[in-house]
Amino acid sequence: MMGLLYKEMKTLKTQVILVLLMAIFFLLMDLFTENSSTMVGAIAVLSIMMSMTTMAYDEKVNWNRFVLTTPVTKSQIVGSKYLLGIFFTVALSLIFWLFRAIGKGFHKEQTVFTVALMGMALLYLAVIMPILFKFGVEKARYIFFAIIFLPLILVPMIFKNLDAGVSKNLVEFGTKYGFLIGCVLVVVLLLGSHLLSVRIVDAKEF
Amino acid sequence: MNILIRNKSNQPIYEQIYNQIKAQILGNEIEEGSALPSMRQLALDLRISVITTKRAYEDLERDGFIVAIPGKGSFVAEKNLELLRETYLKEIEALMLAILEKASLSDISQEELSEMMNLLAKEN
Amino acid sequence: MENLLEVRGLTKHYPQFDLKDASFNLPAGVIMGFIGENGAGKSTTLKLILNLIRKDGGTISLLGHDSTQLPPELREEIGVVFDECNIPEMLTSAEVRGTMQRLYRTWDNGIWSAYMDAFKLPDHKKVNDFSRGMKVKLMLAIALSHHPRLLLLDEATSGLDPVIREEILEVFQKFILDEDHSILISTHILSDLEKVCDYVLFIHEGRVRFMETRDELHDEYALWKGSQTDFALLDPAAVVGKRRSPYGVDALVLRHTIPANATLEPASIEDIMLYIIKDGAK
Numbered sequence: 001m002m003g004l005l006y007k008e009m010k011t012l013k014t015q016v017i018l019v020l021l022m023a024i025f026f027l028l029m030d031l032f033t034e035n036s037s038t039m040v041g042a043i044a045v046l047s048i049m050m051s052m053t054t055m056a057y058d059e060k061v062n063w064n065r066f067v068l069t070t071p072v073t074k075s076q077i078v079g080s081k082y083l084l085g086i087f088f089t090v091a092l093s094l095i096f097w098l099f100r101a102i103g104k105g106f107h108k109e110q111t112v113f114t115v116a117l118m119g120m121a122l123l124y125l126a127v128i129m130p131i132l133f134k135f136g137v138e139k140a141r142y143i144f145f146a147i148i149f150l151p152l153i154l155v156p157m158i159f160k161n162l163d164a165g166v167s168k169n170l171v172e173f174g175t176k177y178g179f180l181i182g183c184v185l186v187v188v189l190l191l192g193s194h195l196l197s198v199r200i201v202d203a204k205e206f
Numbered sequence: 207m208n209i210l211i212r213n214k215s216n217q218p219i220y221e222q223i224y225n226q227i228k229a230q231i232l233g234n235e236i237e238e239g240s241a242l243p244s245m246r247q248l249a250l251d252l253r254i255s256v257i258t259t260k261r262a263y264e265d266l267e268r269d270g271f272i273v274a275i276p277g278k279g280s281f282v283a284e285k286n287l288e289l290l291r292e293t294y295l296k297e298i299e300a301l302m303l304a305i306l307e308k309a310s311l312s313d314i315s316q317e318e319l320s321e322m323m324n325l326l327a328k329e330n
Numbered sequence: 331m332e333n334l335l336e337v338r339g340l341t342k343h344y345p346q347f348d349l350k351d352a353s354f355n356l357p358a359g360v361i362m363g364f365i366g367e368n369g370a371g372k373s374t375t376l377k378l379i380l381n382l383i384r385k386d387g388g389t390i391s392l393l394g395h396d397s398t399q400l401p402p403e404l405r406e407e408i409g410v411v412f413d414e415c416n417i418p419e420m421l422t423s424a425e426v427r428g429t430m431q432r433l434y435r436t437w438d439n440g441i442w443s444a445y446m447d448a449f450k451l452p453d454h455k456k457v458n459d460f461s462r463g464m465k466v467k468l469m470l471a472i473a474l475s476h477h478p479r480l481l482l483l484d485e486a487t488s489g490l491d492p493v494i495r496e497e498i499l500e501v502f503q504k505f506i507l508d509e510d511h512s513i514l515i516s517t518h519i520l521s522d523l524e525k526v527c528d529y530v531l532f533i534h535e536g537r538v539r540f541m542e543t544r545d546e547l548h549d550e551y552a553l554w555k556g557s558q559t560d561f562a563l564l565d566p567a568a569v570v571g572k573r574r575s576p577y578g579v580d581a582l583v584l585r586h587t588i589p590a591n592a593t594l595e596p597a598s599i600e601d602i603m604l605y606i607i608k609d610g611a612k
Contacts, residue, residue, distance in 0.1 A: 014420065069382075
């Protein structure tokens with residue numbers, strides 16, 4: 001597995017710069033507008049982009065066909081992509097939290113909001129990954145735009161339309177019980193997603 | 207040891223190797239007791255299949271020209287004079303049969319043959 | 331001498347192609363050439379052995395284990411090269427080495443460096459900028475640098491010039507100096523096989539036509555050339571395949587069924603393959 005992660009990191013070394021630039025763009029937009037709902041989508045999308053990029057490069061050269069002749073298992077191949085996505089989600093969330101904290105000060109609400117963001121991004125990961133494994137990045141190109149833009153467009157829209165009172169209650173509920181439930185939910189869904197992805201890859205021929 | 211392989215020949219390569227090694231052993235060009243290269247090394251050096259060299263070595267061993275010592279390799283066998291004589295006798299017999307056949311085709315008598323033989327022996 | 335590979339009754343169905351009942355053994359210490367036209371089933375067979383695709387029937391025993399139940403660590407003993415460069419383009423050789431040494435416990439940087447030098451591959455150039463030949467050499471270097479017992483090569487030397495192919499053939503022969511090692515190499519470059527292979531496995535239209543030693547093939551088959559009239563006098567059972575021209579007939583014959591006084595020439599692997607494919611469909 002370490003070999004796979006090493007390879008992913010080396011493959012992405014040029015991508016990372018691009019992603020950081022995009023992240024900074026969103027962060028600045030977030031700081032200078034009151035609208036932080038785009039960040040919700042941004043973290044999810046940027047993280048999934050990293051996994052998608054490595055999968056695209058892999059597909060192009062039939063890397064999986066080769067790596068399956070090494071001691072690596074299909075489960076590890078799937079796992080490395082998840083770890084990659086989780087790593088970037090956490091990293092970007094951290095950067096977001098830091099930026100926000102520096103820009104607007106350290107508030108407890110901030111932390112909660114960031115954690116919630118991270119949770120949602122992880123949920124997004126759990127949903128999208130099996131789709132990517134099933135159809136491959138090339139074929140998933142058709143739902144590519146939906147994958148990228150849905151969170152960026154839809155989520156802010158949902159937020160806007162939520163009644164102010166409702167969202168305040170949600171935040172209150174969130175800070176009390178949500179954290180624990182949220183954690184459990186995210187972990188369970190990620191594990192389930194991983195299992196599903198492994199089943200999908202198991203059935204594939206290389 | 208010299209070995210020359212002719213790929214375009216009808217003679218199988220293992221036979222060519224067998225004959226050439228045997229000739230050099232009989233002709234004293236390779237000393238008794240000296241080590242032969244391993245089958246695999248020979249195959250590598252000649253750029254041929256290891257199965258071919260294995261067969262040649264097995265035949266040489268079967269016919270008493272070399273000895274294979276497990277773990278050490280193959281060595282030229284101590285010259286067994288009896289064996290040598292046997293070999294040469296067999297070859298001479300074959301040649302004699304060929305001579306007799308030819309003689310009968312052209313109606314040459316055995317006396318003429320003996321005369322020729324004596325003359326040639328005197329000259330050489 | 332054990333078999334590194336035992337294949338029995340291997341079958342795989344595709345809409346346009348069937349692999350039928352393939353059986354053969356690969357003993358330790360040999361180089362086996364795997365020949366046949368494109369689409370005859372060579373790549374399919376190799377992928378089935380590696381468990382990259384699922385078989386529809388038969389058994390494969392790889393290094394003593396069912397090929398579908400091979401413990402992951404044993405894969406270190408298998409070196410594989412496909413007819414493509416499977417490395418993501420933006421990696422450099424140094425990064426490839428970094429990846430491989432983390433994938434294989436048996437990885438040997440000393441051997442890797444030696445091949446990098448011998449093949450003249452730069453450490454810090456992206457694989458994307460490599461020529462076709464360099465990419466093949468890179469994949470070979472990877473396969474050879476983790477102390478495998480078995481090399482499975484699918485058209486691994488195509489696209490290489492004769493000089494470097496000669497060097498690689500020597501590498502292969504050195505590889506089997508250890509009697510425990512074997513190579514199964516599928517290739518169209520039959521002149522290479524003439525030189526070094528011990529066994530020839532010939533597959534045609536999804537069926538194994540023969541699996542024999544080079545010497546057996548030399549004994550069994552020969553080339554006959556003569557006039558139409560002379561050809562008509564030959565026993566039809568002796569003729570495996572023929573080619574007629576306005577000037578005579580060339581035929582691949584079974585050596586021992588031809589009268590001893592006929593002029594015969596040795597048949598190369600290529601001759602045997604071509605005659606059987608073009609005319610000997612039996």
